[in-house]
Amino acid sequence: MRNTIISAIILSLFAIIGTALVSFTYDATREKIKTNQRMALLRNLHSIIMPDEHDNDIFTDVVMVNNPTLLGSDKPIPVYRARKQGKPVAAVIASVAPGGYNGNIHLLVGIYQDGSLAGVRVVRHIETPGLGDSIDEQKSDWILGFRGKSLLKPQKSSWKVKRDGGEFDQFTGATITPRAVVKAVYNSLVYFKQNRELLFRPMPEPMPDMRPIPDIKPGQKPADAQQETMQP
Amino acid sequence: MNNGLAKIARDGLWDNNPGLVQLLGLCPLLAVTGTLVNGLGLGLATLLVMMASNITVSLIRNLVRSEVRIAVYVLIIASYVTAVELAMQAYFYDLYKILGIFIPLIVTNCAIIGRAEAFASKTTPLNAATDGLFMGLGFTAVLVVLGGMRELIGMGTILAQAHIMFGEAARNITVQFSETHDVFLLAILPPGAFIGLGLMIAVKNVIDRRMAAKEILSQTQVVSSPSQA
Numbered sequence: 074m075r076n077t078i079i080s081a082i083i084l085s086l087f088a089i090i091g092t093a094l095v096s097f098t099y100d101a102t103r104e105k106i107k108t109n110q111r112m113a114l115l116r117n118l119h120s121i122i123m124p125d126e127h128d129n130d131i132f133t134d135v136v137m138v139n140n141p142t143l144l145g146s147d148k149p150i151p152v153y154r155a156r157k158q159g160k161p162v163a164a165v166i167a168s169v170a171p172g173g174y175n176g177n178i179h180l181l182v183g184i185y186q187d188g189s190l191a192g193v194r195v196v197r198h199i200e201t202p203g204l205g206d207s208i209d210e211q212k213s214d215w216i217l218g219f220r221g222k223s224l225l226k227p228q229k230s231s232w233k234v235k236r237d238g239g240e241f242d243q244f245t246g247a248t249i250t251p252r253a254v255v256k257a258v259y260n261s262l263v264y265f266k267q268n269r270e271l272l273f274r275p276m277p278e279p280m281p282d283m284r285p286i287p288d289i290k291p292g293q294k295p296a297d298a299q300q301e302t303m304q305p
Numbered sequence: 306m307n308n309g310l311a312k313i314a315r316d317g318l319w320d321n322n323p324g325l326v327q328l329l330g331l332c333p334l335l336a337v338t339g340t341l342v343n344g345l346g347l348g349l350a351t352l353l354v355m356m357a358s359n360i361t362v363s364l365i366r367n368l369v370r371s372e373v374r375i376a377v378y379v380l381i382i383a384s385y386v387t388a389v390e391l392a393m394q395a396y397f398y399d400l401y402k403i404l405g406i407f408i409p410l411i412v413t414n415c416a417i418i419g420r421a422e423a424f425a426s427k428t429t430p431l432n433a434a435t436d437g438l439f440m441g442l443g444f445t446a447v448l449v450v451l452g453g454m455r456e457l458i459g460m461g462t463i464l465a466q467a468h469i470m471f472g473e474a475a476r477n478i479t480v481q482f483s484e485t486h487d488v489f490l491l492a493i494l495p496p497g498a499f500i501g502l503g504l505m506i507a508v509k510n511v512i513d514r515r516m517a518a519k520e521i522l523s524q525t526q527v528v529s530s531p532s533q534a
Contacts (some may be wrong), residue, residue, distance in 0.1 A: 083377065090384075098391045106398075113399075
């Protein structure tokens, strides 16, 4: 009996020490990690929308939207809004391409106010190295080809990879990955067209907007938003 | 004493290498070695955890009762891994994003708890630290060689994405061997990891056998030379 208690005390002692170590490290690194996540996202955002194209804080000017059919995720997805002198410039939708070869491909789809694409970037994917990963900007230029495209350019029937009769290149040995990305980008454009006005509603401040809009949930903190979508 | 430390070092690096001889921690070893930099990153993280946990386990070896020792070791290792994960997220964010799940998985690396139980819990902190350092280095070396090999054969580069570990200044140290972007997929995909590790183990065994043969040869010479004279 006595031995059991001593063992229990030792074990709990180490549990406490371990927890202390972890919480201390967490405290010491929290700010830095937040900055890192923010910087990484900003870098991606700014590769789509140039820093001089907007003057607002694109990182905090964000709405959470929910549309599983067009944006590919059951969870609310952040839309970052670029404005210049208060006027809407572009929206960057963090949509998800669900049909990748190895699961979800997380995208940033930047769309100018006129409905043309500012650019697309792949934020996170686990596609096959050497084949599907050519969607990654670091590996090939393919993803840059979306800039300037829109719902009308090309027409709907051409918003496919070449093998399906469209105008987007597939990769040798990998059709599924680009097919998924093309479809997700197209769907994001459709979503943008349907919701452009709502997306650019002024930020509800200081009180949260009381009007219930089923599609859009304003006022979430971007840090939480990122946690939710970047690390499911 | 010095001799003991040298033996410990030799064990970790070669004779009892965690990757090539003990074959422990294969899950991260095989999974992240797509490139040299990834291998190096995971290797160093493992090394840090192994040293820290070895020292701690050795320090408390007379304090912890044997009934709860494994639980205590797991607690210690898990705490260190979490701390390393957070630190990595803070200082090597890009690398962290690539290594992702394999950092927390260091907890389950049998090599670490294996050293804690089999070695560190029975020896002095100095020995334990040396063992952790050289076991970690041995593991890192295997990761780096395997990663470098797969990267070279698979993509024709060495040190691709070095900047995620060494900072922006290292962006240009990547060595590109083939101009085309052709890839040899087998090397990059999981089978390449198994084949590569198998080859490394084979090479190590060949070297060991040669060395053993040489030793026997030199011993017989020593024995036989006086009789010739």
